[in-house]
Amino acid sequence: MHQLVRASAGSGKTWQLSGYFLKQLLRGARPESILATTFTRKAAGEILGRVLIWLARAARDPEFCQEIGQAIEPLSIDCPRAQELLQQVTGQLHRLRVSTLDSFFQQIARSCTLELGLPPGWMIVDEHTDRMLRRQAVDIVLAEQETAHSRRLMQMLARGNHQRSVRTLIDDAISNAWDVFQQTTRDAWTRVDAGRRLTSAEREAAVAVLKEFPHQLPGKRMPEAITGDIDRFESEQWEEFVKKGLASALLKGKTTYHRQDIPEEIQEAYRPLLRHARAEILQQVAGRNEATYELISRFDEACRQLRQETGFTRFGDITRLLAQSEAAVDGRRIDFRLDSSLRYLLLDEFQDTSLQQWQVIRRLVRSLAEDGNDGSTGVFCVGDTKQAIYGWRGGVAEIMDRLESAVPGIDVQQRHVSYRSSPAVIEAVNHICSNLGQHPNLKDYEAACQQWSQTFPPHTTARTTLPGYAEVRTLPVPDAEDAADRKSQSDFIPEAADCVSRLHQQTPAAQIGVLVRSNDEVARLVHQLTERGVPASEEGGTPPVDSPAVLAVLSFLHVVGHPGCRVSRFHVAQSPLAEHTGLTCWEDDALAARVSASFRRRLTDDGYGATLQDIALAVSPVCSERDRLRLQQVVAEARRFDLMPALNPADFLEVLESARFSRTTGAPVRVMTIHQSKGLEFEIVVAPIVSRNLFRVPSLATGGPDPAEPPESVCTWISSDLKPVLPESVQHAFDQTLSSCTREALSLLYVTLTRAIHALHVLLPPGVKRTSRSAAGLVAAAVSDSRTEDLPPDEVIWSCGDPNWFTGMSFADRLSAEHRPVVIPTVRTAPMTEGRRRGLARRSPSTHAPPAPSAEQRPSRHDPAADAVDARVRGSIIHAWFEDISWLPDDVPDPARLPDVLTRPDLRNVRLTDAQMKHLADEFLAMLEQDAVRQTLSRPAAVERLAHSQIGRNLSEQCLQVAAERPFAFRQDGQIVQGIIDRLVTAHSDGTVVAAEIIDYKTDRAHGNLQDWVADRVSLYRGQLNDYRTAVVNSLNLSPEAVRCSLLLLDAGVLADVS
Amino acid sequence: MTITRCFFDWNRPFLPQVADYLTNRYARGTTLDLTGVILVFPGRRAARRMLELLVERSEQNHPNLLPPQMHTFETFPELLYVQRQRLADPLTERLVWKQALTAVPSETARAALSHLPSADALSNWLRLCESLRQQHQELAAEGLDFSDVQVLLEQKKHDEEAARWQALRTIQAEYLCQMDRLNLWDRQTARLYAVDQEECETSHDILLVGTVDMSRLVERMLLQVADRVTALVFAPESLHDHFDAFGRLRSELWQDRQIAIPEDTAVIADDPDGQAAAVAEHLAAQNGTWRADDICVAVADDMLVPAVEQALSQAGLRTRWPVRFQVRNSAPWRLLEAVARHLATAQTGQPGDFESLSDLVRHPDVSEALDQALAARGFNNTTWLADLDEYLAGHLPPHPGVLPESRRQGVVRAICRTVEDLLSELVTPNEERPSGTSGRSAPQSVYAASSGRQPLADWAAGCLRLLQRVCRFPDPDCDASRYDAFSACMAAFNRACESLQDLPADMMPQCTASQALPVLLMQTADADVPAPPDDEAVELTGWLEVPLDDSPVVTVAGFNEGRIPRSVTSDLFLPNTLRAELGLNDNRRRYARDAWALESLLHSRPSVRLIAGRRDDQGDPLHPSRLWLAGSVRETADRVCRFYEDTAPDSAPPDTQRTEQRDVPESSIGCRPAATGGESAFIVPSPDARRPAPAKLAVTDFREFLACPYRYYLKKELKLTAVDHRPDEMNALTFGVIIHRVLSRFAETDLVDSDDSARIRAGLQDLLSQEATHQFGTQYSSTVAVQLEIIAERLREFARWQAEQIRDGWRIRWTEQAVETDFQDIRGRTVLLTGRIDRIDQHSEQNIWRILDYKTGDKAKSPKETHYRSGRDEWTDLQLPLYHLLARQLPLQGDIQLGYMHLPGDLSNVRETLATWDAEQIESAIQAARQTAADILDMTIETVTPPAGNRSDEFSRICQDTVVDRRIPWLDDWTGRLSKEGES
Structure with missing residues (x-):
């Protein structure tokens, strides 16, 4: 059964979705065949958590099985079945598909990377890198265009202006139009056809005709208006021309002007002028549209190139590629690649789905719908167009309506019973929402408002006995004295804070949600509340620049990147950072340069996280609590930045300035934006509706016959006065855009009102007018008497319920886990007597020798000596050959077998030409001819050398044993020393070892004075040989004197004693 | 022949038992001669620990210790056979794959991979080929090739996917042909050949130490030397059926096995800081019974490491995470990355841009080189960076090829020359430079040379030269950590150079510097830079190292699904079910491995704590490990409720309640702040x-x-x-000054009294051009060019007004x-x-x-x-x-x-x-x-x-x-x- 549930706020969307999920499990669906998507990862976690909790509780409690009966009806569940399902689901936890759409799309894209044309190993870009790449893309766009063309483009974008900042202009255009660009074709941007303009002769003639009329007309108003029109036309003020006078009236299709009929001949005379003015205006508009399209399309292409080069991809790119790729999102392919057959699709918060997301999931929906309605597949969609508040992020509420056509026979349900709010709150919601159309001055917003309020379904509540109260009141007029401290004349944050403070005093344990429009308002409200002693939690995110300590750190980072910045130097030098960074004098250029260099070194070597943590620790004692929290967030961000750090520390400063960190504390008063409150509920909601505008004027108008399809018309925004000059389809796009903006603003209001459980306090600015086209004006008009224009300050305008609803009530401690303070205990450990036992450091005897060979030691490709072999390779091969010799002359190797050395595992990757091998073999054979080598490897000589040691005086050749490549390991000074001795000769007497000789082969090239060189080698390798000696002394229980160590310097033919 | 299996009691740590086993089996008198023994471990850490245990025992009873060879499966198989062909290194393999992709018909390549990178995108080619290489290796390790996948897909009626694999199979065949042509093998092919020819042999005893997972190819190799192989299994003999003949886990038997986790062993924390605090709580609860080296903190999620380090530091413990960072974070690597970015901005015949150069000179090693070079040239070597910033902000030059005249032109030119001189190391070996010069003299020559094509190996050698010149080798005694980072980076580049040196000539890519450097950077980026040893530190380690560790106290942070066990839910080529059917490593094998690891851990240590988090560092929800939920139904239900329902983090178990609180104000940094008030001393x-x-x-x-x-x-x-940070266009001041200067000079011309707007316009345009040249030189950045056009537009309108004024x-x-x-x-x-x-x-x-x-x-x-x-x-x-x-x-x-x-x-x-x-x-x-x-x-x-x-x-x-x-x-x-x- 496919279902579409239109669920009003508080009616249990997640509950229903979880219930549907459980029902499919009960019907035998495999957990991985169910895809449940929602808008945030947190919400996804909640859905999965709820399903698991239900199963877990049902598994152990028969009564709970009854309790959840409603959610799964007509099915039922008992403990054994719940236990079975619980084990099934927890066993498949890794395969469950409860996620955001973005996560799901990423998963598809990972499996279909190649089909989507993404570079292998692509990754989602972080904000900082994204900014850098966008900047790079803009550079590419600017570089590839002719300057004059670019300038014309800029002029068009700037609406005829010649603005100084090209970057700002382009950045704004990209921010405003890139998303729309991605949904549209070029045709959508070229709907405005300017039409023909009059020639100058035609213009003069047309004006001349019109000039005749003022003298012929009675009265003053119309002649004056015509004269004004002519002036504006002649001075080429086209926009003014169509906005004023008779021209304006005629353009709007009126035939009267101030209730006076406009004679037909005058109307006729105006027509060519209007056509011309329209063409002039439209030419500008068309130019802007095309310029925007051209700029964005070039930018988009540059971004695509960069994505291919770098592998950095945005979430939106993935959605777009999937939307464009029929092949990748083929149901069967997805099933195969994702390793599960998707049979059920559960879509939460569907009203916030974007067009491109819809283009992808529509295919899945259709394929599931086509598979029939027999229960083997299912589409369950839940949402509420009244809560569509993410239009600015691409959400299109109308998509919800399209689901009905995409899934024929889908069961549509309406749920308007709240399981959250008290009757008083619901009454307020109903009253305000159904009266929003009462506003007397809605103008452009009228249609949308009327429709919204007329289609608003009255809500009821299941919590009929819940005590509660709702009021709409105006705030008092601010004191004139502190008016100067306010941010603007419409800043009523202090009065709102007073109100919240009073409510908190009344009900200190109740959770109060204070919901505002912007993060800025959140920060200021929290400040005001803190000043009033009200503990408030600032939720959502704001940049950490509200901490003076962080500001100083930012200045410091700027100094490190730009030591010439005296502003930042002054700031640091005058702050507590001076002491800890060494920047104690801002006027000292050399000092600034030194500090900059030293910290650039630290940031590069130790990382941003470690360096900033040191600074944060150092200044912690002089920080406020907020400083410390913010510094902690900065350090955490620095650690993330370390994954892809920049060489100029000022780049990190940019990251911090745009980062958003919350200051959530778990206090009972929680201040947040309305968007952040989505999905939450509070015992009391305070909604200061003090913003001036209903919504921000959009920069583009988009529209088409079906809002759930990509727009067919796109036009840069123009004032509503000019709208009549536009082609009808484009005017329609403006109307659609205004409507959706209006609906979104009303949805925001609705979301605000419906978060409350017990009490709702809507605060309006003092003196708000019922005619004001603002959110406050809309509410004022909805709740107040139609005869009053200005609402009196500091008065309850409307209320219902019991103002003392809280009497006798107690509130649960809601301090959640995430807000409980973390306490770090001291850890004591036992003393490490006799040093470390586990995880000992390692040392190789060769570390006494010089570091790994550098490039200079490797023969260059240009090396004229074609037979030259890398020094290390040469050494390894010669060592290997010597390893096979126990004694000379007994073990002289067969020259023909020498090349076999390359079959040894450790030499498997060595590649030598025949000439090189011959070269090496000849060299080796020549070494064997050297006296020193022959002597060293001969038994008699070995006996003689060992005999020099006191213990080994009476030795025979038979008592000698040779070990080649003898491994050893021993512990010394808390380290494990591990190595291999090239050649160890041991002398045995009576079954015990009495002396030993260590020979280490060295293939170093001799140069300069032989004596000096040998001395130098001995000095260089003494440490290594001493380690060997220690190993032999320890393992064979010999005295050091009984162990002889020598270097056999093969290139020079010298046996050097290392005593 | 069958392999001997030996079971070891998992109520005691494994490796000490293995050490005893080795001693019993191989000790003769005072000698413990293990030279005839090869020990194979699942990871290197276990091998290191084994050596410590052997040294410990040798100190006690067998001073003459001859240590065994110790390997992991990565290197062990090569001990068993003689290679008939040379092995290609990974880069060569990638290049051969590239060759194969270009050799097959383009429709075949497209059928397999849909899109191919453009011809010049060498990095992208290599990335793509790396994924093919890995897939080939993985299948070959199980004795499979691409055709096996195709056949299976055909059997399963996945026609579209089968067609894709058919194309892949063609490419693979071409790859193998190319390898043959070059007389090269890849490692798996060499192993396969040795197995097929029954060439595996050994004179050593092979002991598999807790290797519960191995590929089928290794299995076949071991079978050929089975009489020398003993599998040491860390599990009670009663579980013998849960392991196969090689000591591998029979994964199917571990899926539904209940794991008994005592209730107080697992705790739930809220976020990474909470998990870190829980680690400290567990260790504090030991009340000083154990030494730091008796404690092992396993961190299953790398993102938790900083929080754990910070919390333990506040708790008074030093910690050591074995990998300090990757080479990509080392100063030398970042130098080359900055060079690569700079060279990538070099247009044909022009130097790289100033923005990237400005980053490059901020690299500390380049800065030091500049300090010296500028001092040698007589410039103030302390203020050059400030001078550069000021010059760039004022003149906005697009690149060092055009430097407008100004007071700071000299120092900026010297900076650019010095950078060019350093960069010349990339393109010219020292010995080839004209005598008496340290680098190239013509400013563009380095950039021009870097845009020319030469063998990739030569670029690699150039990188090494550049590093050696710019990054002076740090003194290990003075600055050990820099020394380690530098050494690791140099070693990585040396390895890259070596592998390129061995590349067959016809495989060597001929490329520009900006194509070569990303490849070399990619080759070297992931090498580890080890943390310096710290005798006092508690070791942090990854989860996979835990089962063979023998520390009595083990704390595991990140006991969450996706971490323990890890699972792969999307793959470029093979979904999990297909992997399982092909016998490749899959989610069931991972689960079985972690289930065994957890059980062995719980049995063998006196104190274990498993910590699961509810949220990650981004605040996103986490889920508990499936292993924690693999208890009885009742336990599972209770744990689900405990994890999802309770909002409070678990209180510490009883013995942790006694822990002292550390009263240090700095505890607020890096962890949640202590609730101390106080006004900020950061005042205006x-x-x-x-x-x-x-x-x-x-x-x-x-x-x-x-x-x-x-x-x-x-x-x-x-x-x-x-x-300004990164000035890229005229700011309001410069914009205004230019206009003011033009208008001021206009008043000095004979046009001052003209009423001819066209002449005035032309005159102003001339003046603007002169001012622009004066301020910005002869070539402007695109942004400045547009801004100058904007000024010109305003001046054109001014001309009209000026003419009117005259007429008035x-x-x-x-x-x-x-x-x-x-x-x-x-x-x-x-x-x-x-x-x-x-x-x-x-x-x-x-x-x-x-x-x-x-x-x-x-x-x-x-x-x-x-x-x-x-x-x-x-x-x-x-x-x-x-x-x-x-x-x-x-x-x-x-x-x-x-x-x-x-x-x-x-x-x-x-x-x-x-x-x-x-x-x-x-x-x-x-x-x-x-x-x-x-x-x-x-x-x-x-x-x-x-x-x-x-x-x-x-x-x-x-x-x-x-x-x-x-x-x-x-x-x-x-x-x-x-x-x-x-x-x-």
Whole structure:
């Protein structure tokens, strides 16, 4: 059964979705065949958590099985079945598909990377890198265009202006139009056809005709208006021309002007002028549209190139590629690649789905719908167009309506019973929402408002006995004295804070949600509340620049990147950072340069996280609590930045300035934006509706016959006065855009009102007018008497319920886990007597020798000596050959077998030409001819050398044993020393070892004075040989004197004693 | 032949038992000779620990220890056979795959991979080929090839996917052909050949130590030497059926096995900080019983490491995470990355851009090289970076090839030359340089050379040369950590060089520097830089190392699904079910491995704590490990409720309640802050009241002071200047200066009295070109070019206006006229008032003078708007009235008008706007100026005001504009300047 549930706020969307999920499990669906998507990862976690909790509780409690009966009806569940399902689901936890759409799309894209044309190993870009790449893309766009063309483009974008900042202009255009660009074709941007303009002769003639009329007309108003029109036309003020006078009236299709009929001949005379003015205006508009399209399309292409080069991809790119790729999102392919057959699709918060997301999931929906309605597949969609508040992020509420056509026979349900709010709150919601159309001055917003309020379904509540109260009141007029401290004349944050403070005093344990429009308002409200002693939690995110300590750190980072910045130097030098960074004098250029260099070194070597943590620790004692929290967030961000750090520390400063960190504390008063409150509920909601505008004027108008399809018309925004000059389809796009903006603003209001459980306090600015086209004006008009224009300050305008609803009530401690303070205990450990036992450091005897060979030691490709072999390779091969010799002359190797050395595992990757091998073999054979080598490897000589040691005086050749490549390991000074001795000769007497000789082969090239060189080698390798000696002394229980160590310097033919 | 299996009691740690086993089996008298033994471990850490245990035992009883060979499956198989062909290194394999992809018909390649990178995108090719290489390796390790996948898919009726694999199979065949042609093998092929030819042999005893997972190819190799193989299994013999003959887990038997986890062993924390605190709690609960090296903290999620390190540091413990970072984070690697970015911006025949060069010179090693080089060339080696910044901000040069003349041109040129000299290491070996030069002399030559094609190996050698020259080898005694990072990076590049040296000539890519460097960077980025040893530290380790660890105290953080066990839910080529059917590593095998690991851990250690988090570092929800939920149904249900239902984190188990609290304020940093109050000592800095009062005031000072006296102090008295980060276009000041200069010079031309707008336009265009050349040189960045066009547009409109003025009878009499006069403040003190008037026109016929100030902002505001705030009845600027005052010093007879000449963005507003103040109003303004002058002299500061419109400016951080409760404690008691000189 496919279902579409239109669920009003508080009616249990997640509950229903979880219930549907459980029902499919009960019907035998495999957990991985169910895809449940929602808008945030947190919400996804909640859905999965709820399903698991239900199963877990049902598994152990028969009564709970009854309790959840409603959610799964007509099915039922008992403990054994719940236990079975619980084990099934927890066993498949890794395969469950409860996620955001973005996560799901990423998963598809990972499996279909190649089909989507993404570079292998692509990754989602972080904000900082994204900014850098966008900047790079803009550079590419600017570089590839002719300057004059670019300038014309800029002029068009700037609406005829010649603005100084090209970057700002382009950045704004990209921010405003890139998303729309991605949904549209070029045709959508070229709907405005300017039409023909009059020639100058035609213009003069047309004006001349019109000039005749003022003298012929009675009265003053119309002649004056015509004269004004002519002036504006002649001075080429086209926009003014169509906005004023008779021209304006005629353009709007009126035939009267101030209730006076406009004679037909005058109307006729105006027509060519209007056509011309329209063409002039439209030419500008068309130019802007095309310029925007051209700029964005070039930018988009540059971004695509960069994505291919770098592998950095945005979430939106993935959605777009999937939307464009029929092949990748083929149901069967997805099933195969994702390793599960998707049979059920559960879509939460569907009203916030974007067009491109819809283009992808529509295919899945259709394929599931086509598979029939027999229960083997299912589409369950839940949402509420009244809560569509993410239009600015691409959400299109109308998509919800399209689901009905995409899934024929889908069961549509309406749920308007709240399981959250008290009757008083619901009454307020109903009253305000159904009266929003009462506003007397809605103008452009009228249609949308009327429709919204007329289609608003009255809500009821299941919590009929819940005590509660709702009021709409105006705030008092601010004191004139502190008016100067306010941010603007419409800043009523202090009065709102007073109100919240009073409510908190009344009900200190109740959770109060204070919901505002912007993060800025959140920060200021929290400040005001803190000043009033009200503990408030600032939720959502704001940049950490509200901490003076962080500001100083930012200045410091700027100094490190730009030591010439005296502003930042002054700031640091005058702050507590001076002491800890060494920047104690801002006027000292050399000092600034030194500090900059030293910290650039630290940031590069130790990382941003470690360096900033040191600074944060150092200044912690002089920080406020907020400083410390913010510094902690900065350090955490620095650690993330370390994954892809920049060489100029000022780049990190940019990251911090745009980062958003919350200051959530778990206090009972929680201040947040309305968007952040989505999905939450509070015992009391305070909604200061003090913003001036209903919504921000959009920069583009988009529209088409079906809002759930990509727009067919796109036009840069123009004032509503000019709208009549536009082609009808484009005017329609403006109307659609205004409507959706209006609906979104009303949805925001609705979301605000419906978060409350017990009490709702809507605060309006003092003196708000019922005619004001603002959110406050809309509410004022909805709740107040139609005869009053200005609402009196500091008065309850409307209320219902019991103002003392809280009497006798107690509130649960809601301090959640995430807000409980973390306490770090001291850890004591036992003393490490006799040093470390586990995880000992390692040392190789060769570390006494010089570091790994550098490039200079490797023969260059240009090396004229074609037979030259890398020094290390040469050494390894010669060592290997010597390893096979126990004694000379007994073990002289067969020259023909020498090349076999390359079959040894450790030499498997060595590649030598025949000439090189011959070269090496000849060299080796020549070494064997050297006296020193022959002597060293001969038994008699070995006996003689060992005999020099006191213990080994009476030795025979038979008592000698040779070990080649003898491994050893021993512990010394808390380290494990591990190595291999090239050649160890041991002398045995009576079954015990009495002396030993260590020979280490060295293939170093001799140069300069032989004596000096040998001395130098001995000095260089003494440490290594001493380690060997220690190993032999320890393992064979010999005295050091009984162990002889020598270097056999093969290139020079010298046996050097290392005593 | 069968392999011997030996089971070891999992109620005791494994490796000490293995050490005893080895001693019993191989010790002879004082000698423990293990030279005939090969030990195979699942990971390197276990091998290291084994050696420690053997050394320990040798110290006790067997001093003559001859250690065994110790390997992992990565290197072990090569001990069993003789290679008949040389092995290709991974880079060669990738290049052969590339060759194969280009050799097969393009439709085959497209059928397999859909899209192929463009010919020049070498990095992308190699990335793509790496994925093919890995897939080939993985299948080959199980004795499979691409055709096996195709056949299976055909059997399963996945026709579309089968077609894809058929194409892949063709490519694979071509790859193998190419390898044959080159007489090369890849490792798996070599192993397969050895197995097929039954060539595996050994003279050693092979002991598989806890290797519960191995590929089928290794299995077949072991079978050929089975009589020498013993599998040491860490599990009770009663579980013998849960392991196969090789000691591998039979994964199917571990899926439904209940794992008994004592309730107090697992705890739930909220976020990473909470998990870290739980780690500290567990260790604190040991009450000092154990030494630091008896403790093992396993971190299953790398993202938790910083939090755990921080928490344990606060708890008083040092920690050591074995990997300090990857080579990609080392200074040398980042140097090459910066070079790569710089060279990538080099257009044909032109140097790289200044933005990337500006980053490059900030690299500490390059900075040090520049310090020395610039000092040698006689430049101030302390301020060169500031000089560079200032030059770039002022002149916005696109690249070092064009350096406009200026005071700092010399040092900037020297910087660029030095960088070029350093970069020349990339393209020219030392011995090939002309004698007497350290690098190339022509500025473009390095860039031109780097855009030429040469073998990748030569670029690699160049990278090493560059690193050796720029990054001086750190002294290991003075700076061990830098030394380690440098060594690791150099070793990685050495390895890359070595592998390239061995590349067959016809496989060697010929590429430009900007194609080569990304490849080399990619090759080296992931190598580990080890953390320096720390004898006192608690070891942090990954989860996979835990089962063979023998520390008595083990804490596992990140006990969450996706971490323990890991699972793969999407794959470029093979989904999990297919992997399972092909016998590849799959989610069931991973689960079985972790289930065994967990059980062995729980059995073998006295103190184990498993910590699961509810949220990750981004605040996103986490889920508990499936292993934790693999208990009885009742336990599962309870644990689900505990994890999802309870919002409070688990309180510490009883013994942790006794732990002391560490009372250190710094605990707030890096972890959630302690709830200590206290005001911030970061205040808005107090002005210096001892500064002498200024002797002269510029007309523009008044506006600054009126806007914000404190900002005036910073800007005008302290003369603080800011440096833009990444300037990329003319700022408002430069933009205005250019226009002012053009207009000033215009007044000196013979066009000054012309009424021919076309001639004026042409003249202004010429002047603009000259000014642009003067300021920006002969080549501009694209942005500057567009801005100059915008200025030109404004000047064209100005030309029209100027011509009109002439026709109306106006003549320019003065431009940029400096005027000064004594000016008395309200208290009778005298200062010198100075001003530079942009333009004074005269209308001779009407006997009117007009003082005009050019305004070049985007928007045109009238003098009234800028000077006077009528709502408050106060002057906000005094510029024009003071010009009126100053003009009295000039021989102006007649009426004087004051106004602006706007050159705004909206060209229809290019015109003058005149002030309409009468004499009385001007006098009122001058009186206000006297008051303001007094305030300036007295340094009267009553408030610190942000810029209008809540904008930010260069002083916003100092003034703490964004801090709602900023502290300015000195303001309440501020009495102004101490030495109020000139006071009458």
